[in-house]
Amino acid sequence: MTLNLRAPGLIVANYGRHFLVETDQGERLICHSRGKKSQGVVGDRVLWLASQDEGTIEKIEPRRNLFYRQDDVRTKTFAANLDQVLILLAAEPEFSSGQLSRALIAAEEQHITPLIALNKSDLTVPFARAWEWLLPYRNMGYDVIPLSLKDEAPSRQTLTQRLAGKTTLVLGPSGAGKSTLINCLIPGALVQTGVLSQALNSGKHTTTSTTWYWVDVEKTTALIDSPGFQEFGLNHIDPAQLAAYMPDLKPHVKNCKFYNCSHLHEPGCGVISAVKSSDSADEISVNRYKIYSDLYAELKGMRRY
Ligand SMILES: Nc1nc2c(ncn2[C@@H]2O[C@H](COP(=O)(O)OP(=O)(O)OP(=O)(O)O)[C@@H](O)[C@H]2O)c(=O)[nH]1
Numbered sequence: 067m068t069l070n071l072r073a074p075g076l077i078v079a080n081y082g083r084h085f086l087v088e089t090d091q092g093e094r095l096i097c098h099s100r101g102k103k104s105q106g107v108v109g110d111r112v113l114w115l116a117s118q119d120e121g122t123i124e125k126i127e128p129r130r131n132l133f134y135r136q137d138d139v140r141t142k143t144f145a146a147n148l149d150q151v152l153i154l155l156a157a158e159p160e161f162s163s164g165q166l167s168r169a170l171i172a173a174e175e176q177h178i179t180p181l182i183a184l185n186k187s188d189l190t191v192p193f194a195r196a197w198e199w200l201l202p203y204r205n206m207g208y209d210v211i212p213l214s215l216k217d218e219a220p221s222r223q224t225l226t227q228r229l230a231g232k233t234t235l236v237l238g239p240s241g242a243g244k245s246t247l248i249n250c251l252i253p254g255a256l257v258q259t260g261v262l263s264q265a266l267n268s269g270k271h272t273t274t275s276t277t278w279y280w281v282d283v284e285k286t287t288a289l290i291d292s293p294g295f296q297e298f299g300l301n302h303i304d305p306a307q308l309a310a311y312m313p314d315l316k317p318h319v320k321n322c323k324f325y326n327c328s329h330l331h332e333p334g335c336g337v338i339s340a341v342k343s344s345d346s347a348d349e350i351s352v353n354r355y356k357i358y359s360d361l362y363a364e365l366k367g368m369r370r371y
Pocket residue numbers: 185186187188189213214215216217238239240241242243244245246247
């Protein structure tokens with residue numbers, strides 16, 4: 067009999083030790099993890115075993131990557147096996163470039179391609195200001211696209227092209243338009259999620275969970291919605307590697323006199339001279355250098371204990 071055969075599946079939602087697993091036939095069932103620890107994350111390919119009407123996760127297949135943040139208290143995993151991370155910002159409310167940089171660094175560390183979208187282009191004046199604010203990110207090679215989720219579908223064409231055929235984690239500060247985006251691309255998705263989270267979480271109302279959505283019926287394009295852009299801890303990043311994850315700093319490191327340069331005070335530092343340089347194409351913005359030095363101090367401080 068095939069009853070205790072392990073079958074392949076995909077984790078599409080996770081609430082503590084409860085997982086929603088989608089089978090290769092497209093059915094979804096609730097699974098539990100074996101043991102005390104909840105190890106699976108959304109995007110994991112798993113082998114699951116049926117047990118009465120539910121299932122257990124028996125094995126998690128090796129991951130291509132894992133996008134996560136880490137603060138003093140805990141590690142928060144967002145999702146695994148991603149093609150890209152979409153950071154959704156908006157003209158309003160104003161976003162923090164420190165938070166943006168943290169998410170970009172976490173993506174770089176896991177070799178996940180970031181994509182930045184700036185929403186609410188209909189708000190002309192604040193949009194122009196925010197677009198300007200993103201200039202250093204465009205100069206360092208990031209794909210930054212303008213967006214108006216309020217308008218008709220053609221205004222989303224660039225975004226839908228970037229998403230096609232890929233698995234994308236969507237992150238963004240509150241109010242940038244994450245729910246609007248999910249609703250535009252997958253009508254009815256959020257209503258379903260509410261029902262689902264209640265079923266999985268024993269009736270407790272929660273929206274603080276990561277969820278996988280298929281955008282197309284062929285299941286080639288996926289969006290993963292996850293909260294937690296705020297307080298993006300990077301304790302897992304080695305401060306000595308930090309500059310290597312910042313594309314504007316990285317090319318200048320090779321000009322440093324000392325191989326273990328911290329780029330904070332050393333003489334002959336390539337990074338510091340690029341901050342001072344007036345050669346605009348190649349310069350490092352004062353804001354990004356401040357983000358680097360603050361983060362370096364923060365990460366160094368962690369490691370002292
Ligand atoms: N002007 C304008 N407003 C927009 C646009 N897209 C979304 N909004 C509005 O921005 C507000 C926030 O959008 P949401 O989609 O709820 O934002 P969110 O990122 O999901 O925010 P949280 O639910 O707090 O996480 C809503 O009032 C939207 O109607 C846009 O392109 N232009």
